[in-house]
Amino acid sequence: MSPDIAAGFIAATLPGSLLATAIGVVVGLVVGMIPGVTVSTGIIMVLPLTFALDPTISIALLLGIYAGGMTGGSFSAVLLNIPGTPSASATILDGYPMARKGEAGRAISVAIVASFAGGFFSFLCLYFIAPSLADLALRFKAPDLFSVVFFGLSVICTFAARSPVKGLLSAVIGLAIVTVGQDPVMGTARFTFGNAELLSGIHFLSALIGLFAIPQLVDNMIELARGAVEQRTSTRMGSLFLRLADLKAMGLPVAIGSVVGAFIGILPGAGGPIAAFIGYDYAKRWSRNPDKFGTGCVEGVAAPESANNGVTGGALIPMMTLGIPGDPITAIMIGALLVHGLAPGPLLFMQRGDFAYALIWSFMWANILTLLISLAGVRILVKLLAAPKTLLMPAIAILCVIGSYALRNSFFDVWMMLAFGLLALAMRSIDMPVVPMLLALVLGRQLEEYLRLSLTASKGDPTVFFTSPFSLAFLVLSVVSIVWSFAAERRRGGARSAPAG
Amino acid sequence: MRTKNIVTALVLIVLGTGYGFLTAGLPTRSLPNAPDPSFFPWVITGCLLLLSAILLVRGLAAPRKGRSDTVVAPPLRTPIVFLVVFALYVAFLSFAGFVAASVPFFAVLMVLYGERRWIAIGAASLVVPVILVLVFRYVLQVPLPEGVLSGWIG
Numbered sequence: 050m051s052p053d054i055a056a057g058f059i060a061a062t063l064p065g066s067l068l069a070t071a072i073g074v075v076v077g078l079v080v081g082m083i084p085g086v087t088v089s090t091g092i093i094m095v096l097p098l099t100f101a102l103d104p105t106i107s108i109a110l111l112l113g114i115y116a117g118g119m120t121g122g123s124f125s126a127v128l129l130n131i132p133g134t135p136s137a138s139a140t141i142l143d144g145y146p147m148a149r150k151g152e153a154g155r156a157i158s159v160a161i162v163a164s165f166a167g168g169f170f171s172f173l174c175l176y177f178i179a180p181s182l183a184d185l186a187l188r189f190k191a192p193d194l195f196s197v198v199f200f201g202l203s204v205i206c207t208f209a210a211r212s213p214v215k216g217l218l219s220a221v222i223g224l225a226i227v228t229v230g231q232d233p234v235m236g237t238a239r240f241t242f243g244n245a246e247l248l249s250g251i252h253f254l255s256a257l258i259g260l261f262a263i264p265q266l267v268d269n270m271i272e273l274a275r276g277a278v279e280q281r282t283s284t285r286m287g288s289l290f291l292r293l294a295d296l297k298a299m300g301l302p303v304a305i306g307s308v309v310g311a312f313i314g315i316l317p318g319a320g321g322p323i324a325a326f327i328g329y330d331y332a333k334r335w336s337r338n339p340d341k342f343g344t345g346c347v348e349g350v351a352a353p354e355s356a357n358n359g360v361t362g363g364a365l366i367p368m369m370t371l372g373i374p375g376d377p378i379t380a381i382m383i384g385a386l387l388v389h390g391l392a393p394g395p396l397l398f399m400q401r402g403d404f405a406y407a408l409i410w411s412f413m414w415a416n417i418l419t420l421l422i423s424l425a426g427v428r429i430l431v432k433l434l435a436a437p438k439t440l441l442m443p444a445i446a447i448l449c450v451i452g453s454y455a456l457r458n459s460f461f462d463v464w465m466m467l468a469f470g471l472l473a474l475a476m477r478s479i480d481m482p483v484v485p486m487l488l489a490l491v492l493g494r495q496l497e498e499y500l501r502l503s504l505t506a507s508k509g510d511p512t513v514f515f516t517s518p519f520s521l522a523f524l525v526l527s528v529v530s531i532v533w534s535f536a537a538e539r540r541r542g543g544a545r546s547a548p549a550g
Numbered sequence: 551m552r553t554k555n556i557v558t559a560l561v562l563i564v565l566g567t568g569y570g571f572l573t574a575g576l577p578t579r580s581l582p583n584a585p586d587p588s589f590f591p592w593v594i595t596g597c598l599l600l601l602s603a604i605l606l607v608r609g610l611a612a613p614r615k616g617r618s619d620t621v622v623a624p625p626l627r628t629p630i631v632f633l634v635v636f637a638l639y640v641a642f643l644s645f646a647g648f649v650a651a652s653v654p655f656f657a658v659l660m661v662l663y664g665e666r667r668w669i670a671i672g673a674a675s676l677v678v679p680v681i682l683v684l685v686f687r688y689v690l691q692v693p694l695p696e697g698v699l700s701g702w703i704g
Binding site: 097098100101102188212215217221222225228232234235237239240244264265267269271273349354433437439440442443444446447450451454455458460464466467470471474478479480497500501502505508509521 | 551554555558562564569572577581583584588589590591593594597598600601604605610616623625628629632633636637639640643644652655656659660662663664665670674675678679682686690691692693694695703
């Protein structure tokens with residue numbers, strides 16, 4: 050075992066780190082469980098805490114929320130027929146019918162065990178793939194890195210949007226925002242209008258808080274102002290006990306879901322909901338009794354839950370090895386690490402191998418603790434489904450302000466957070482996704498830096514991007530993903546306009 | 551959605567043109583073989599205008615009254631009220647300090663979220679901001695704006 054692996058294990062297993070992971074798991078289970086509060090919001094809530102904590106403890110807390118949140122989403126899916134997180138949407142298909150049959154406890158136990166299996170499989174993928182991929186990425190030169198970042202951005206534009214044009218526009222607007230401040234190569238001030246605060250650019254965490262938290266606060270306000278009754282469950286939990294036959298029935302769907310989840314997690318932008326539905330679909334196709342799916346069967350809960358938890362470790366692979374976040378949650382994690390001066394990417398394993406492995410081990414603990422805490426505390430946790438949003442939402446609003454202010458002790462960042470919240474609402478009204486913009490805000494400076502460094506090294510020759518096999522491969526993949534998304538949009542349009550029947 | 555797409559495209563074309571105009575005014579650096587600081591903004595200008603033009607053409611080419619055009623307009627009053635309250639809070643926060651600004655903000659938000667029990671509103675709006683300031687300032691050492699209550703609690 051290398052010294053870094055051992056040092057990372059010790060750091061992740063210290064009482065402080067384990068306590069942070071456990072707290073994160075509880076927070077994650079609660080925010081994941083409550084419909085209308087996403088895992089991203091849960092992470093945004095604790096973000097200001099992470100600025101003051103040791104980086105290993107901070108990341109343990111965030112990973113706990115990530116793993117716990119993915120599992121918590123299934124509780125409300127089973128008990129209320131409402132997914133706590135979008136990733137738990139597919140769990141409803143069989144989870145709620147099981148609850149109606151009086152087997153809510155059994156369905157939740159299946160979800161918890163399958164979530165653990167998917168999460169642990171993705172930890173193994175992270176443990177074995179990430180260091181090798183980081184080694185490979187260390188050989189990348191500026192043109193390769195440009196193409197990798199461009200690929201990450203183009204894939205997320207095409208996955209995150211119904212209209213690829215709007216996805217691409219969202220990313221381009223994000224890139225334009227990134228150009229505010231000093232340019233990353235020469236330090237020239239751009240678009241600052243003489244404002245000193247604009248010189249250091251717009252902090253992407255304040256933008257991220259605005260883009261994700263403000264629309265959610267507004268949505269909940271609209272819902273509650275309409276007189277929507279807060280969800281309370283009257284469903285009886287029943288026994289949590291799983292029989293041997295249940296565990297046997299879970300085997301194949303969990304294996305399918307875990308592999309699908311980990312693979313989809315690696316792709317930027319695809320995310321938990323897609324993985325869960327694909328996992329469900331494959332488990333149904335491979336089942337001996339596909340007709341049982343949808344009627345309340347164990348397999349129909351196990352497959353999507355293992356898939357959406359499989360995504361977590363998968364999404365951490367590009368984040369840790371290439372510095373490319375696969376979803377908003379990993380984007381926030383990058384921001385939290387950058388605040389501590391730790392830049393995720395291939396150099397992380399070389400320069401701070403101990404921390405990189407501490408992250409990986411903390412992720413393992415997050416999955417184990419999610420299993421233990423969920424099984425031990427699910428009966429108490431589900432009572433929090435009745436937690437009043439009239440109290441929770443104002444607290445989230447204040448934490449958003451603290452989070453943006455504490456970044457640089459500046460009200461400018463708070464105003465920016467609010468401005469991005471307004472922008473997110475405007476974008477939503479025209480069906481333009483915010484995720485590509487977020488990724489552009491995270492990756493924009495690197496994209497420009499690698500582009501300009503490549504062109505400087507090649508004396509302005511653009512063929513430098515096509516002569517390296519890595520660069521060429523990623524550019525081809527980028528083009529394929531963009532063309533594929535336009536073709537998919539065309540097919541959807543064709544299907545809609547086709548006469549019914 | 552057709553009208554929205556056309557309006558969005560036109561707005562983005564105007565913004566793209568403005569961005570290009572500002573890019574043209576960026577200083578040039580005469581380092582050999584190195585792209586100028588304006589190089590990347592020019593690429594963005596091109597992409598922004600091209601994509602906006604595509605959106606405009608698609609919007610104009612879309613049928614006038616399709617079934618997909620029947621979109622229910624989202625309510626506007628609540629987001630506006632929320633953003634105005636939030637903006638007032640941030641403006642007030644800078645000179646009043648965290649606790650003095652957060653107590654009324656919390657109370658107003660609780661009412662906006664539908665809480666009608668005045669004792670609950672009073673208790674929560676006092677307790678939550680004070681707990682937050684104690685945790686952040688004294689446990690986590692994160693400085694929050696002190697304002698008028700400087701020296702008391704923050």
